[in-house]
Amino acid sequence: MTLLLAALGLLVAGGAASLLCRRSHRAANLIGAGSAAAACALGLVPAVTGLVGGGARLESAWSVPGGSLALAIDPLSAFFLVPLFGLCGLAAVYGAGYLSRAPGGRSPGPPWFYFSWLVAGMVVVVTARNAVLFLVAWEVMSLASYFLVTRDDEREDVREAGWTYLVATHFGNACLIALFALLGPRSLDFADFGPASHAGLLFVLALIGFGTKAGFMPLHVWLPEAHPAAPSHVSAVMSGVMIKMGIYGLLRTLTWLGPPPLWWGGLLIGAGAASGVVAVMFALAQRDLKRVLAYSSVENTSIIALGLGVGLVGLHDGTPGVAILGIAGALLHVWTHALGKGLLFLGAGAVLHATGTRDLDRLGGLSRAMPLTSATFLVGAAAIAGLPPLSGFFSEFLILYGAVQHAGLHSLAAMVGLALMSGLAAAAFVRAFGGVFLGVARDDGVRGAHDPGAAMRAPMAILAPALLVLGLATPVLLPALTPVVEQVGGLPARRVLEAATAPLAVVVLGSVILIALVALIAGLRRLLLAGRTVGAAVTWDCGYAHPAPRMQYTASSFAQPLTDLFGPVLRARRTGDAPRGLFPEAAAFATRTPDVVREAAWRPLFDLVSGALHAMHRLQHGRLHLYVISIALTLVVLLLWRLS
């Protein structure tokens, strides 16, 4: 606990110090990044010991009504603290390089200040044991990330993104306040929460409130706006860790609500499958690399929800095997996504840094110029697409393996959803990787790129192998996660998890054979080609002597058959002039795929609310004496009410 408090103190102090260094950008950058990285390294110690059974607690009184300063590390908290500290530390190192060449001579102090508060807020969220403290930390986390998102506030789209985020996050917070008010009429300490009387209502409130942060469709509207707007190391933290706070909240709530009825699991599976499939379709249709990654995050949290749903269905049906596999798969996917999506956002940041664009249809051919970014991005893409032997496969394996054993309508829905998602996610990531790194650049502006500096390279070089290790270590890791799974599922899990490691061990064996075979065949190929003529030529391209970069398939053309197939869902807008006449001179074509949920559901709602609130503008007239009168009148009315 001492180390955790020290980490929190270091974060707050380092953030403040970095804010004070107004004169020297370099110093602000070094202090901000250094303190955040050091704090994360410190915090990783109690997180890891908490996972292996060394819990800790701290309680003290707090002058806030209903609040007490209760912090604790139990297995569930520790499980979320490990990726939190791990990824935030790496992101801080990356950010030191990323912000060192900040455009426009703006001080990196404020971003580091908010970054530190964001990390500190998340740490308190997962360790808080009192609802008031939890909500305050939740708000700190939300606001700190809001200021990070709106860093480039001179841009219209960034202000818009920030506004959407602010509204969405407070919509979620409102549900959370209602949730905690209903949970704890007597005491707001988590320890006093128990099986509630109207658990169904509470579950829905938690699903909406935490689901907004986790980005379940249709509550995801802020996510594809906010992730691209933030600096890349912040996007990595927001996507890799912050949206998982929603998952954490949901898991924590489940530990209070008692045994789940069947419809909870059904709701999670249905929402997860629908939201994931639609999200991955949108990922396929985006041109902006970071928006692709953002939609993929929606898909991945949906997979987590789906796994959890399988778990709840299993709990209800009294099939502990299914329950534990679903929950374990969902949990493992939390780590997979933290590492994988963190890595991918860092890679996208390196690309943005090197080329100044995130447009898939302008990029291309960067694998030559940026070998490290390219190779690590490939690993991240394959892991998120759920390919063996990387960890994404293992988490999806556990969920499917649980669903197969259930043999019911719910598990059927889960399997259909997951099978569709995994095929489409592979297409989305082949497209994203191909568009950025393969072929040749489609635009002169992006030539001359190169890998970023050491501070930005190192985190990517650490995260990529970590995904392989996490995958291959699953049989060892899974039994170690027993306490976490037991805490969420509320039933003994050790034997089921140990039984589940037997097939996983064979998967690992198969993966090792796969890697060995790759090495063997590569060696054979090299041996065969040694001493023979190995020539070089242009891409053959069916007889074109001079293939030009613009003849390449772009990312948009790659996705076209699929986006056409899903046209009724995506509702892409096409604009352009078709070539006319015998000798057409100009022609243009463009497609845009705005978020259908945002356009159809949220925008009318926003318009309605802002229209209704316009009437209140009459109160904001700027005449001070009228303000004073209204305040005085209000006080008088309150006084009279109190007296009567």
Place this chain on the structure above:
Amino acid sequence: MSGYAGLLAALLLAPLLPGVINRTKSFFAGRRGPPLLQAYFDLAKLLRKGAVYSTTTTWLFRAGPVVGLAAMLVASALAPFGGVSAPLAFAGDFLFFAGLLGVTRFMTMLAALDTGSSFEGMGASREAQFAALAEPAFLLGLTAVAWKTGGLSLSGMLGTNSFATWSGAAAPLALVCVSLLVVFLAENARIPVDDPNTHLELTMIHEVMVLDHGGPDLALIQYAAALKLWVLGSLVVGIALPVRSLAHGWAFAASVAGMLGLCVVVGVVESCLARLRLTRVPQLLLGAGVLSLLALFIGLK
């Protein structure tokens, strides 16, 4: 007879299958056709050649065939053959099998995109679309078999396939057979989804993705494609033939005969059907998915 015999048969006999298909097609067209062992000759010839690489390509282009073949080799070790367990059999192995197919596909598409050729991009794009639709049909079909037979591994599902299984669950098994046959045709780039004989038409999918490969790389790709034909075929045959009712040696022989029969079926299909319009292919694959779902509903507890 252990599962290794099946693996050995896959490794040795896989290149025979394209020969059988081609001979069937030749028979229907009234031609003599290439020798049955043509694929072996091609492989031997390609392995002796040098290579030409596009200057656009990177290490990924060279890694594509290598990783693709490695994944198919591991997949071969997962597929049971002749009514006995596969060398690598475990609960849930069909999920790993699907993952390995995914790895091969992923690397093939990336290697195609690496050339920067618009044709190869087109092929990769179509492959991505069709694979995304074939995957649910494949996974759900095998899940239906798992629920019906109570086996969670491919060997458990197919290795116990006897007359009793079929008489107990003829409807779902037949549905899955049809569904997997469609997946088999789509995944192996056969008519009615793809035409393996065209390189340069706008109809191509798999062949166009490997257009820039030559020499030993092309040999790896062709061998991997033959293995894919074999392992996916062995699943279809494994479900269709209740070989568990036979003695081991006979079961093995029956399975080999089944594989050859499947190739004849493919040849007949290719001789009698035209390739579907590309916009119709998703409907075919979704239809296969629906058949799998139907099989699952029938098998639902």
